[in-house]
Amino acid sequence: MSEMITVKIKDQYSNELNALAWLNKLQEHEDESYSLFQRIDHIVVEGEKILPNIELLFESKSSDSIYRIIEEVN
Numbered sequence: 001m002s003e004m005i006t007v008k009i010k011d012q013y014s015n016e017l018n019a020l021a022w023l024n025k026l027q028e029h030e031d032e033s034y035s036l037f038q039r040i041d042h043i044v045v046e047g048e049k050i051l052p053n054i055e056l057l058f059e060s061k062s063s064d065s066i067y068r069i070i071e072e073v074n
């Protein structure tokens with residue numbers, strides 16, 4: 001089961017908003033050296049599930065927005 005958290009994201013126009021992020025669960029043999037950003041499986045922005053690209057950016061297919069994670073929201 002994946003863990004869901006809230007993160008603050010920023011688009012290419014410097015607009016900030018909150019999104020839901022699903023984290024990959026660490027396996028027993030994996031150490032905890034993975035950063036939060038490396039563990040994100042996908043984010044959901046306005047109902048759209050967005051997967052990360054190789055640069056850990058999230059490019060929307062339904063709009064022209066490209067998001068990056070800023071921080072976890074507590």
